[in-house]
Amino acid sequence: MEVVRIPGRIVSKGVATGPALVSRQRISFLGAVDPKTGVIVDRSHDLYGQSISNRILIFPGGKGSTVGSYVIYQLKLHAKSPLAMVITNRVDTMVAVGAIIAEIPAVESIELNPDRIRNEEVLVNGTEGYIELR
Amino acid sequence: MYLTREEERIYEGEAGWTKKKAMEILVAIGDLNEAPGLIPVESAHVSGVSYKTIGDAFVFIENLDDRVVVDTTLNPMGMDRSLWSDMGITKEFAERQNRVLAAYSRLGISPECTCVPYLLGSVRPERGSHIAWAESSAVLFANSVIGARTNMEGAPSALAAALIGKTPLYGLHLDDKRLPRMRVRVDCALTDADYGALGYLIGDVAEDRVPLIELSGSQPDGDELKHLSAAIGATGAVGMYHVKGVTPEAIGDVDESYIEEEIEIERHDLDGVYENCNNEPEVIAIGCPHCSHSELKQICRYLRSEGGGEKVRKDVFVFTARRIRDRLRAEVREIERYGVKVICDTCYVVSPAFEHYRSLLTNSGKMKRYVPLICAGACVQLCSTEECIKAAFV
Numbered sequence: 001m002e003v004v005r006i007p008g009r010i011v012s013k014g015v016a017t018g019p020a021l022v023s024r025q026r027i028s029f030l031g032a033v034d035p036k037t038g039v040i041v042d043r044s045h046d047l048y049g050q051s052i053s054n055r056i057l058i059f060p061g062g063k064g065s066t067v068g069s070y071v072i073y074q075l076k077l078h079a080k081s082p083l084a085m086v087i088t089n090r091v092d093t094m095v096a097v098g099a100i101i102a103e104i105p106a107v108e109s110i111e112l113n114p115d116r117i118r119n120e121e122v123l124v125n126g127t128e129g130y131i132e133l134r
Numbered sequence: 135m136y137l138t139r140e141e142e143r144i145y146e147g148e149a150g151w152t153k154k155k156a157m158e159i160l161v162a163i164g165d166l167n168e169a170p171g172l173i174p175v176e177s178a179h180v181s182g183v184s185y186k187t188i189g190d191a192f193v194f195i196e197n198l199d200d201r202v203v204v205d206t207t208l209n210p211m212g213m214d215r216s217l218w219s220d221m222g223i224t225k226e227f228a229e230r231q232n233r234v235l236a237a238y239s240r241l242g243i244s245p246e247c248t249c250v251p252y253l254l255g256s257v258r259p260e261r262g263s264h265i266a267w268a269e270s271s272a273v274l275f276a277n278s279v280i281g282a283r284t285n286m287e288g289a290p291s292a293l294a295a296a297l298i299g300k301t302p303l304y305g306l307h308l309d310d311k312r313l314p315r316m317r318v319r320v321d322c323a324l325t326d327a328d329y330g331a332l333g334y335l336i337g338d339v340a341e342d343r344v345p346l347i348e349l350s351g352s353q354p355d356g357d358e359l360k361h362l363s364a365a366i367g368a369t370g371a372v373g374m375y376h377v378k379g380v381t382p383e384a385i386g387d388v389d390e391s392y393i394e395e396e397i398e399i400e401r402h403d404l405d406g407v408y409e410n411c412n413n414e415p416e417v418i419a420i421g422c423p424h425c426s427h428s429e430l431k432q433i434c435r436y437l438r439s440e441g442g443g444e445k446v447r448k449d450v451f452v453f454t455a456r457r458i459r460d461r462l463r464a465e466v467r468e469i470e471r472y473g474v475k476v477i478c479d480t481c482y483v484v485s486p487a488f489e490h491y492r493s494l495l496t497n498s499g500k501m502k503r504y505v506p507l508i509c510a511g512a513c514v515q516l517c518s519t520e521e522c523i524k525a526a527f528v
Contacts, residue, residue, distance in 0.1 A: 011166060026341070026371065031507030035189055042507055063341070063371040065504075066268040067182045069288040070191035077190050092342070092371060093163055097288040100162050101194060108166070 003132050006110055008086070010129040011096050014105035016084040017123040017134075021055035022114045023047045028064030029071040029098065038080035056122040057082035058114065062095040072098030084124035086110050086131055099126075107131060135164040135302065136171045144298070152200035156294035163291055164302030173264055173303045175284075177205040177257045178296035181268035182289030183238065183247055184212035184484035185231040187508075192234045194290070201242040202296040207251040208243055209269050210424070210453075211235060212485045214477045221477070221487040243296070247479040248455035250360070250424045252276060255457075261382055264307055266295030270367025271360070271423045271500060277374035279359045281382040283307045286373035306373050312383060313392050314346030314376055321350055322401040326518040329358040330499025331407035333365025335399055342371045343395075346388060348378045357429050364423050365499030407502065411513035415495035418446075418522050419482040421453030422498040427462060429519070430454060434465045436523035437472045445473035446526040451488070453481045474526070483508055497522050 025046050027033065032042035038053030053075070062068055072095070075081035084105040087095060091108035099106035105126030116133070123132040137145060145161060147154040160172060182188045188195075212231050213223045223231075239245050249269050251257045259265050261281035267273050268287040276282040285305040287295065295301045305311050318336055336345055345366075354362065354377065366375055376384035420433060433452060452469060456478040459466050466476050482488045482496075483504045492512055494505060497519045505514045517525070 009166070012162075028507070030187060031504055061371070064368065065181070065187075065270060066286060066288040066292075067187045069290050070182050070188045070194070073191040073194060074189045077193075091166060093286060093291055094288045096163060096166055097159055097290045100159060101290055 005132050007130045008107040008110040011106035011108050012099035013127045015125050016105050018056045018083040020117045020122045022117045023059040026063040029068030030065035035071045035074035052082050053080040056084050058086040060089045061087050061092045068094045069098035073102045076102035152198045156297040159294040167304035169302035169304040172300035175266045175301050176263050177265050179207045179251050179267035180292045181209040183209045186212045186486050195237040203299040206243045206296040208247045210480045211247045214479050248424050266301040268292035271364035273373045274363035274367045315343035316345050317396040318345045318347045319398045324352040327497045329362040330365045331404045333362040334499040337366040337370025340370045340372050344374050346376045368500040368503035411493050411515045413493050415493050417449045417491040418495045419451050422501045425454040450474040450526045452476045
């Protein structure tokens with residue numbers, strides 16, 4: 001299968017590969033995500049009921065309370081964090097710092113049509129700043 | 135991003151692990167945002183204090199070993215430091231909460247816990263002051279109403295700025311990033327909780343664009359702007375707004391050259407935010423953000439006129455900063471005589487003490503957004519402050 005490489009910008013270093021989980025909506029980590037399970041508990045969110053744990057989370061970024069960075073850190077402490085994060089817009093501080101303190105690979109400004117992704121495997125290279133669709 | 139030699143040394147770890155970690159956070163944020171360098175800040179406001187929200191992530195704070203170098207204040211924690219036992223807070227929670235507080239105190243941070251540091255008098259940034267604040271409602275108030283300059287810091291990045299005394303120069307620290315990107319016309323008169331409802335709607339559509347709000351005839355006071363700030367911060371990702379003719383950077387000519395979209399908000403839209411829960415409220419909560427001096431006095435007046443010596447018939451909580459409570463002892467005593475509980479250091483949203491209530495009445499647009507998410511799906515009915523007090527006696 002053809003590998004498509006999409007360049008982006010480095011947010012947090014590290015490399016991870018895994019199945020993609022795509023959201024078209026920003027995520028308010030404080031409140032919308034259960035820090036112990038990684039499940040999205042916000043009924044108004046397009047990922048409601050799904051777990052972001054051990055997936056490559058592809059989404060437009062964070063919103064809401066800045067304490068969300070520590071929710072990302074807690075997810076990591078409980079081994080329920082995403083494997084990596086791909087931010088399709090410019091990243092916001094909450095998500096960037098959450099990724100850095102939790103040491104989760106993350107890239108931003110990835111130009112990507114979300115319809116192209118269907119559970120396929122994605123590699124995120126946060127050290128060099130690109131993703132690969134496989 | 136350019137670093138001075140001293141900053142470089144800190145980045146390389148020569149000033150210890152804590153300052154290195156703090157500098158790493160600042161550099162990462164600066165690089166991401168194409169900041170040319172760091173600038174000094176006058177104060178920092180740190181969120182991530184309640185054990186309920188920070189959870190076990192407080193071990194990150196405990197691992198830090200240094201002192202802050204600028205005036206730093208803390209957001210609300212998960213309990214009132216003297217009433218926690220009466221609030222039904224468990225010993226286990228209290229112990230962990232005290233560990234969080236001790237970890238921050240050890241860094242030299244004042245342990246007063248409030249989301250309205252700008253009302254305390256001790257940390258009052260001025261127009262043009264560069265600061266590094268977390269807590270979205272305080273960020274929006276500081277930028278929009280005071281005209282100080284801060285980005286929407288994350289809890290750890292505000293802490294990093296407090297430890298280094300600097301923040302990357304980008305975003306809302308820059309003149310052109312503070313200019314409006316969208317226009318919101320409001321074609322009805324607004325008062326009291328309407329500002330929370332308006333902010334609730336604006337945050338959702340603005341996302342990360344600074345809105346220029348044009349009111350027709352209404353002149354919001356400081357308390358109403360506090361509620362507008364809080365609600366925009368709860369539903370949006372933007373750290374600033376303008377109210378034409380009201381907020382300091384929208385008085386006189388406003389540069390509107392970046393405005394790319396225009397929306398209108400009508401009475402009908404606001405009414406949607408007030409939509410009914412269809413069940414009787416079990417509890418009434420006022421003070422998100424923490425009540426100001428004038429709000430406490432207002433609550434006292436409403437209680438006097440509605441209560442007529444009677445006690446409230448529902449659980450009613452009022453949240454404020456300890457220093458504000460201490461300045462208004464007579465009013466607080468009177469409020470408490472009506473059976474209303476005045477709680478400090480914490481609030482409804484960040485304390486676990488209120489999670490058993492299924493339906494709630496409030497004057498806060500921010501609570502309308504956060505309580506259903508953070509307090510196990512409780513139903514929130516927004517209404518005016520006066521209606522909140524009236525309902526307390528039904």
